[in-house]
Amino acid sequence: MAKIATTVYEQIRTAILNGELSNSERLVEEDLAVSMGISRTPVREALRRLAAEGLVDVSPNRGARVAEWDVHDLREIFDLRSILESHACELATPRASAAEIEFLENICTEMEELAETDLSSETRLPALAARNRIFHGKIIEMSNSTRLGLLIETLIHVPIVMQTYKVYSPEALQRSLHHHREIVNAMKAGDEVWASSVMRAHVLAAREEILGQPDPA
Amino acid sequence: MAKIATTVYEQIRTAILNGELSNSERLVEEDLAVSMGISRTPVREALRRLAAEGLVDVSPNRGARVAEWDVHDLREIFDLRSILESHACELATPRASAAEIEFLENICTEMEELAETDLSSETRLPALAARNRIFHGKIIEMSNSTRLGLLIETLIHVPIVMQTYKVYSPEALQRSLHHHREIVNAMKAGDEVWASSVMRAHVLAAREEILGQPDPA
DNA sequence: GCTGCTCTATTTGTATACAAAATTTAACGT
DNA sequence: ACGTTAAATTTTGTATACAAATAGAGCAGC
Numbered sequence: 253m254a255k256i257a258t259t260v261y262e263q264i265r266t267a268i269l270n271g272e273l274s275n276s277e278r279l280v281e282e283d284l285a286v287s288m289g290i291s292r293t294p295v296r297e298a299l300r301r302l303a304a305e306g307l308v309d310v311s312p313n314r315g316a317r318v319a320e321w322d323v324h325d326l327r328e329i330f331d332l333r334s335i336l337e338s339h340a341c342e343l344a345t346p347r348a349s350a351a352e353i354e355f356l357e358n359i360c361t362e363m364e365e366l367a368e369t370d371l372s373s374e375t376r377l378p379a380l381a382a383r384n385r386i387f388h389g390k391i392i393e394m395s396n397s398t399r400l401g402l403l404i405e406t407l408i409h410v411p412i413v414m415q416t417y418k419v420y421s422p423e424a425l426q427r428s429l430h431h432h433r434e435i436v437n438a439m440k441a442g443d444e445v446w447a448s449s450v451m452r453a454h455v456l457a458a459r460e461e462i463l464g465q466p467d468p469a
Numbered sequence: 470m471a472k473i474a475t476t477v478y479e480q481i482r483t484a485i486l487n488g489e490l491s492n493s494e495r496l497v498e499e500d501l502a503v504s505m506g507i508s509r510t511p512v513r514e515a516l517r518r519l520a521a522e523g524l525v526d527v528s529p530n531r532g533a534r535v536a537e538w539d540v541h542d543l544r545e546i547f548d549l550r551s552i553l554e555s556h557a558c559e560l561a562t563p564r565a566s567a568a569e570i571e572f573l574e575n576i577c578t579e580m581e582e583l584a585e586t587d588l589s590s591e592t593r594l595p596a597l598a599a600r601n602r603i604f605h606g607k608i609i610e611m612s613n614s615t616r617l618g619l620l621i622e623t624l625i626h627v628p629i630v631m632q633t634y635k636v637y638s639p640e641a642l643q644r645s646l647h648h649h650r651e652i653v654n655a656m657k658a659g660d661e662v663w664a665s666s667v668m669r670a671h672v673l674a675a676r677e678e679i680l681g682q683p684d685p686a
Numbered sequence: 687g688c689t690g691c692t693c694t695a696t697t698t699g700t701a702t703a704c705a706a707a708a709t710t711t712a713a714c715g716t
Numbered sequence: 717a718c719g720t721t722a723a724a725t726t727t728t729g730t731a732t733a734c735a736a737a738t739a740g741a742g743c744a745g746c
Contacts, residue, residue, distance in 0.1 A: 690744090695739085695740080696739075698738085701735090702731100703733090704729105705730075706730090707729085708725100708728085711723085713720105714719105714721080
């Protein structure tokens with residue numbers, strides 16, 4: 253049986269990621285404890301862990317609230333993701349096996365087919381988002397750098413909370429899928445400069461799509 | 470008065486960073502608690518916090534040990550630092566004020582003077598290392614990206630623990646100081662590509678100096 | 687001598703109790 | 717009516733108590 257603290261951590265985490273208690277809501281230790289039928293101790297541990305990941309803010313003697321982000325945060329995050337995921341491509345390309353390339357190609361195909369179907373947005377977009385995450389996650393895994401993976405993971409929370417994928421325009425979606433395909437082609441050709449460049453552009457394009465203008469001075 | 474948990478956290482942290490209890494030593498909660506005259510609760514919180522930062526490893530029901538790193542970890546870390554600090558230079562250059570440039574120049578001068586004096590290594594190297602950290606930290610601060618700073622900070626622990634600066638050769642030290650000077654010149658000229666390129670080379674040079682050959686396949 | 691087992695002792699995980707701090711509420715004076 | 721101060725309540729921080737899990741010592745069997 254898993255530790256209670258871990259269970260609590262996961263519950264609060266998914267609750268935040270699903271936006272179920274957003275809006276800088278206060279997270280009172282005892283309330284959470286009684287609502288789960290446990291003591292404050294594991295709740296406390298879970299909250300501290302979430303604080304370390306940046307999903308909640310804690311102030312001394314004043315408790316925890318779910319963290320709040322603004323446009324500037326999103327800009328920072330996509331900036332860093334573009335750098336780090338591009339680097340992941342660079343590392344992954346010379347290590348990529350034929351099977352891994354094929355795996356990525358299959359995801360590309362799935363996403364392209366999904367984009368063509370005329371399902372309602374409510375079912376199509378989450379399916380696309382899920383595959384998008386698998387695609388990016390796979391490349392990060394292929395980079396074989398544990399720390400790189402950890403750094404990116406902490407950055408990814410915020411966009412998920414803000415559910416950015418909802419605002420993608422059809423043209424942007426097409427461009428995004430084309431980027432994916434091009435990244436795989438570059439990796440297949442063993443061209444890490446190509447692959448990492450496209451990945452950089454891909455993430456920055458997502459940022460511009462979500463935030464509007466690239467850099468309002 | 471600050472929280473006990475914070476005090477404990479800082480104590481264990483500096484103990485690890487000074488290498489006072491390295492070697493994957495076990496950190497038993499009760500032992501630490503009685504040695505500090507407090508209860509297990511704040512010790513536990515401090516250990517979890519250190520675990521989140523990667524300074525200790527905790528296994529369920531098996532407690533915490535100070536984390537252990539190998540050459541592969543160092544390679545990963547310097548790789549990521551080269552990417553992230555280079556990006557910091559890119560962001561910092563267009564934002565740099567005259568006063569900030571002068572501050573960096575002064576540190577360069579101090580380090581150059583320190584390198585020329587004939588003090589014994591035991592006093593000279595720590596002084597150089599301290600200024601080196603200020604130099605890099607200032608540029609990161611100038612980048613004005615909170616998250617970038619946080620990411621780099623978590624990466625820096627390990628090299629400090631391993632006290633890498635001890636192995637620098639005189640020639641490498643000279644090259645390193647020259648890099649610093651060149652970075653400042655590039656920032657002064659407003660040339661962010663130049664600045665970030667030199668920073669990238671600077672960190673990778675440090676990696677090669679410490680790890681020997683650049684990339685043994 | 688070595689391997690595997692049981693039982694004990696240590697150590698972690700969780701619950702509860704109490705103290706300190708902060709927030710809310712209420713009372714009071716102007 | 718307003719602001720200020722002082723209780724009262726809530727909530728966090730720490731200590732202690734107990735349960736569950738792990739590690740280690742000692743011993744049986746080969």
